[in-house]
Amino acid sequence: MKRTEPLQLLEQESIRIIREAVAEAERPVMLYSVGKDSSVMLHLALKAFYPMKPPFPLLHVDTTWKFREMISFRDQTAARLGMELIVHTNQEGVRRGVTPFTHDSRAYTEIMKTDALRTALDAGGFDMIFGGARRDEEKSRAKERVFSFRNARHHWDPRAQRPELWNIPNLARNRGESFRVFPLSDWTELDIWRYIGREQIPVVGLYFAAERPVVEREGQWIMVDDGRMKLAPGERPHMKMVRFRTLGCYPLSAAVVSRAVTIGGIIRELERTRNSERAGRLIDFDQAGSMEKKKREGYF
Amino acid sequence: MKNGNGILRFLACGSVDDGKSTLIGHLLHLTGNLYDDHLRALEQESAQNGDNGGIMDYSLLLDGLTSEREQGITIDVAYRYFSTHRRHFIVADTPGHERYTRNMATGASRCDAALILVDAQLGVVPQTRRHALICALMGIRSLLFVVNKMDLVAWEERVFRGVEAQCGSLARDMERFGLLPADLTVVPASALLGDNLVSLSPGMPWYSGTTVMDWLNNISLWPGRAKAPPRFPVQYVIKVARPDGAWQEGVDEGMRQGTGIFRAYAGTVTAGSISQGEEVTVLPSGLRTRIENIWCGELPMTEARAGMSVLLSLEGEHDIVRGDMIIPGSDRVEVAHLFKVRLVWMDEQALFAGRRYRFRNLAGTATAEITRLRGKIDLSGYQRLEADQLSLNDIGEAELLLSRPIPFDPYHENRETGGFILSDLLSNATVACGMILHAMRRADTVRLQCAEVVPRERADLMGQRPCVLWFTGLSGAGKSAIANCLERKLHKLGRHTMLLDGDNIRQGLNKDLGFTEAGRIENIRRIGEVARLMTEAGLIVLTAFISPFRSERDLARDLIPAGSFIEIHVDTPLEECERRDPKQLYQMARRGEIPNFTGINSPYEAPEKPEIRIDTLAQPCEESADLVIRYLIAHNLL
Ligand SMILES: Nc1nc2c(ncn2[C@@H]2O[C@H](COP(=O)(O)OP(=O)(O)O)[C@@H](O)[C@H]2O)c(=O)[nH]1
Numbered sequence A: 001m002k003r004t005e006p007l008q009l010l011e012q013e014s015i016r017i018i019r020e021a022v023a024e025a026e027r028p029v030m031l032y033s034v035g036k037d038s039s040v041m042l043h044l045a046l047k048a049f050y051p052m053k054p055p056f057p058l059l060h061v062d063t064t065w066k067f068r069e070m071i072s073f074r075d076q077t078a079a080r081l082g083m084e085l086i087v088h089t090n091q092e093g094v095r096r097g098v099t100p101f102t103h104d105s106r107a108y109t110e111i112m113k114t115d116a117l118r119t120a121l122d123a124g125g126f127d128m129i130f131g132g133a134r135r136d137e138e139k140s141r142a143k144e145r146v147f148s149f150r151n152a153r154h155h156w157d158p159r160a161q162r163p164e165l166w167n168i169p170n171l172a173r174n175r176g177e178s179f180r181v182f183p184l185s186d187w188t189e190l191d192i193w194r195y196i197g198r199e200q201i202p203v204v205g206l207y208f209a210a211e212r213p214v215v216e217r218e219g220q221w222i223m224v225d226d227g228r229m230k231l232a233p234g235e236r237p238h239m240k241m242v243r244f245r246t247l248g249c250y251p252l253s254a255a256v257v258s259r260a261v262t263i264g265g266i267i268r269e270l271e272r273t274r275n276s277e278r279a280g281r282l283i284d285f286d287q288a289g290s291m292e293k294k295k296r297e298g299y300f
Numbered sequence B: 001m002k003n004g005n006g007i008l009r010f011l012a013c014g015s016v017d018d019g020k021s022t023l024i025g026h027l028l029h030l031t032g033n034l035y036d037d038h039l040r041a042l043e044q045e046s047a048q049n050g051d052n053g054g055i056m057d058y059s060l061l062l063d064g065l066t067s068e069r070e071q072g073i074t075i076d077v078a079y080r081y082f083s084t085h086r087r088h089f090i091v092a093d094t095p096g097h098e099r100y101t102r103n104m105a106t107g108a109s110r111c112d113a114a115l116i117l118v119d120a121q122l123g124v125v126p127q128t129r130r131h132a133l134i135c136a137l138m139g140i141r142s143l144l145f146v147v148n149k150m151d152l153v154a155w156e157e158r159v160f161r162g163v164e165a166q167c168g169s170l171a172r173d174m175e176r177f178g179l180l181p182a183d184l185t186v187v188p189a190s191a192l193l194g195d196n197l198v199s200l201s202p203g204m205p206w207y208s209g210t211t212v213m214d215w216l217n218n219i220s221l222w223p224g225r226a227k228a229p230p231r232f233p234v235q236y237v238i239k240v241a242r243p244d245g246a247w248q249e250g251v252d253e254g255m256r257q258g259t260g261i262f263r264a265y266a267g268t269v270t271a272g273s274i275s276q277g278e279e280v281t282v283l284p285s286g287l288r289t290r291i292e293n294i295w296c297g298e299l300p301m302t303e304a305r306a307g308m309s310v311l312l313s314l315e316g317e318h319d320i321v322r323g324d325m326i327i328p329g330s331d332r333v334e335v336a337h338l339f340k341v342r343l344v345w346m347d348e349q350a351l352f353a354g355r356r357y358r359f360r361n362l363a364g365t366a367t368a369e370i371t372r373l374r375g376k377i378d379l380s381g382y383q384r385l386e387a388d389q390l391s392l393n394d395i396g397e398a399e400l401l402l403s404r405p406i407p408f409d410p411y412h413e414n415r416e417t418g419g420f421i422l423s424d425l426l427s428n429a430t431v432a433c434g435m436i437l438h439a440m441r442r443a444d445t446v447r448l449q450c451a452e453v454v455p456r457e458r459a460d461l462m463g464q465r466p467c468v469l470w471f472t473g474l475s476g477a478g479k480s481a482i483a484n485c486l487e488r489k490l491h492k493l494g495r496h497t498m499l500l501d502g503d504n505i506r507q508g509l510n511k512d513l514g515f516t517e518a519g520r521i522e523n524i525r526r527i528g529e530v531a532r533l534m535t536e537a538g539l540i541v542l543t544a545f546i547s548p549f550r551s552e553r554d555l556a557r558d559l560i561p562a563g564s565f566i567e568i569h570v571d572t573p574l575e576e577c578e579r580r581d582p583k584q585l586y587q588m589a590r591r592g593e594i595p596n597f598t599g600i601n602s603p604y605e606a607p608e609k610p611e612i613r614i615d616t617l618a619q620p621c622e623e624s625a626d627l628v629i630r631y632l633i634a635h636n637l638l
């Protein structure tokens, strides 16, 4: 591969970002959401610290509504790499019966994801927190720094971001303050897949098309992953050849109809598609500027 | 992927409302880089906000923050990614508002090209000039001025030519200031309607130059970084105990075997390239050793080039830490703690000399003090003005003293090792970004005294303007003769003068100095300091020394207030000097009796832009002296 090729440049810059954050961190952690971006980020971390294990644990905020396949993939990955994995669930939320079916997606996200994340970060005292977000995902993400300052309550202030010059981040911080670090900021969805192909990075099988049980809701294909999903009267799951472009909680992640069963197939599909990645993410559309709002409060 | 042209990072800048966000959004659309669902959302939103009568408001694609959409302005940089058949692009859409200059600088700092938008109705405004200057200071070598909103001036060529001329004069001011972009183009366009973005506009048949997209596709990436001298700042030290430390699964057994600790240095090659087996120096310790192995991820390699994030192991056991700089043996890098720098001030609280900040660059952090402000840059003509403070968004020059010496390169040679940031020691806020111009070797222990009588008052009492007339040239060129003659003339005119010459300096003040390189540099430094003191005393100082090295003369120049240092090149050819040979020095040098004799076995670096050049073959001393006097009168110094 030629040195000037985009993937090569992106890879080298991401490695640099990961090392910089760890060098300045007291307690770094990597948010591992089990998706394709997390897989790439973890792969880059392995490269950044080779031959040493990345000197931080992985953290997964488990809402208990993730696809079952994601959970087994997560545990296998941590075991295969011999890395520490912290799994955090908002037990209080579980006890109160907060689910994607009983609560609207905004309340659900706030309690089961944002609250849970803040609690887990406080518990670990983490000060540099890696996330796999990319700027091409969403308009407010496009505005965020690579090293993004968070106050002691994990809030983001988009109107007063620190300048970020050259490759010299200002990571000075006081007690309790932290940085979210996004090594994949400059990657696009296609870059991610081309890199997964080039490096043969393992990803969850849900990204590849297969016959899966789905129901149609508001024009979106929702997969019935387990018996907890309540079906409307007359609603019956049927098998359809689908895959996921983005993975979250199964009742909130819509599948796309697809025949792409290989990485090459996915890349060809993406090169032709007319729809954006997050078109299938239900939680992004619950109100205008919703991603920004969630991010301000501490969500990724 | 067919685009082997790498990634071009560029920004859109210019004053508020000149159409930056609209242009980027429209460009994304016209190059087929927008998804249908985004386009549908945009159509809806345009209709809702619709002050454009059914025309799409592409700026909504970029202005992604709620407050931006509410206020209809861009507050922070938005990054977008797109590609054409030629290359990949990362574009930073930056805010035009003066208040958010720090965010514009953020966007500019990593770019190689800039689109500077100008509203055809308004022409070049101060904010255009501020952004153009920041781009140039940041080292952006390709600038495209987009004269936008041509639809609102009836596509008139006359209007475009007018703005084009303003851009031309901006470029000339920039050149006079000493900054010159490699590539500067002006194009008329309508960001809103799409004219001249990807295809030539039928509405402007009089224009047949490049379109915005053609320009982006075709400008060449500056190879500066690959060609600059190699640098490897240590970013992180990797240590793993053998045999059972925190090794990754599947690491080669050979690596883990044995006892002790595996130790290697992670970092990014910021310029040039480094190779396995190469001898290196580690700064600031000066330790010399050799590169044993290089890895990129798990792949062993023999060479690592600029931009690569690699891991190095070195021969022997050493104490090397984050912030140290590894450089190949034959190369030299400067280490210093007093610098002349340029600053873009980003804090509400003004900068004033004497305050302390936290300095940070690739070599780590240090405490910094601005010892002296060397003026701010006025936007209307890019002139250096005297200033005693820098306020929010001002751009200026200053002297910066660090608590410890650091390895560095001047910014124009290497962006990575020449750029830095300053932050507030208490609030941690970033207060400035800066670029190192060069090191200064002024004694840092002697602090400026608070003087009751200022230099200006002393000079006023003498009724004159002090300055330094610095004669440089080969031995025997005629420096002393002309300087003597000139001093006599000035004296007759009633001016208070002092001539510093080999005779009165080398025998006394500098008699402890030899003719080694260090001795010669120190010689010039002291002369510069003495000259400065004498100008502060109000005198017109004439110096007559060979002063063969450009860097030393610049050192002296930097000690003297801007405009008061007049470099006079007595430009007599070597053959003529050798023919004159008044002290038979050339004869001796030719016989090898004088080491380091300028012109024979040591170089003379002629000034590139002396204030005055004198051709002694063309005229006698008298006339040369008159030439200098005419210069002084013309520049209000006499
Ligand atoms: N008529 C006309 N209006 C334009 C043009 N380009 C931008 N505008 C309008 O100028 C305003 C400011 O544009 P915007 O892109 O937000 O400017 P920015 O502040 O430079 O990003 C918006 O109302 C645009 O619709 C143009 O070429 N012609």
Ligand SMILES: [Mg+2]
Residues within 6 Å of the ligand: B020, B021, B022, B059, B073, B074, B093, B094, B095, B096
């Ligand atoms: Mg804008």
